[in-house]
Amino acid sequence: MKEYRPAKQRVEVTVGESVRIMRELQELSQSQLAALTGIPQTTISAIENGRVNLGVERAKVLARALQCHPAVLVFPGWEVPMAEAA
Numbered sequence: 803m804k805e806y807r808p809a810k811q812r813v814e815v816t817v818g819e820s821v822r823i824m825r826e827l828q829e830l831s832q833s834q835l836a837a838l839t840g841i842p843q844t845t846i847s848a849i850e851n852g853r854v855n856l857g858v859e860r861a862k863v864l865a866r867a868l869q870c871h872p873a874v875l876v877f878p879g880w881e882v883p884m885a886e887a888a
Contacts, residue, residue, distance in 0.1 A: 818850040820878035824868040825850075838867040 815823070825835050825846075832850075836843040841860060848854035856864075856876060865872040873880070 815878040816852060817856050817876060817878060818852045820875050821846070821856065821864060821868075822850045824864075824870055824875065828868055830868075835864070835867060839863045 825832070830838070832843045832846045835841075836846055839846075841863060845854060845860075849856055849860070858872075858876075861872040861876050865875055868875075
């Protein structure tokens with residue numbers, strides 16, 4: 803088996819962009835995500851555009867609807883050294 807080599811990060815992603823990416827991967831509109839979460843569409847738009855902070859509780863609600871871990875949304879650029887990951 804070949805040695806594991808992590809992918810190089812090519813683009814910085816903000817919290818709002820991570821929400822948008824996950825929403826688009828699920829093929830959901832902002833209105834559909836709003837209906838699934840109870841978070842107003844205007845708030846989802848503001849999160850995606852960096853005008854409103856995501857926050858822990860919203861991250862949990864959005865993560866459930868987007869079928870991902872909240873950390874995917876809250877820490878999009880998080881990098882853990884390999885020695886600490888094991």
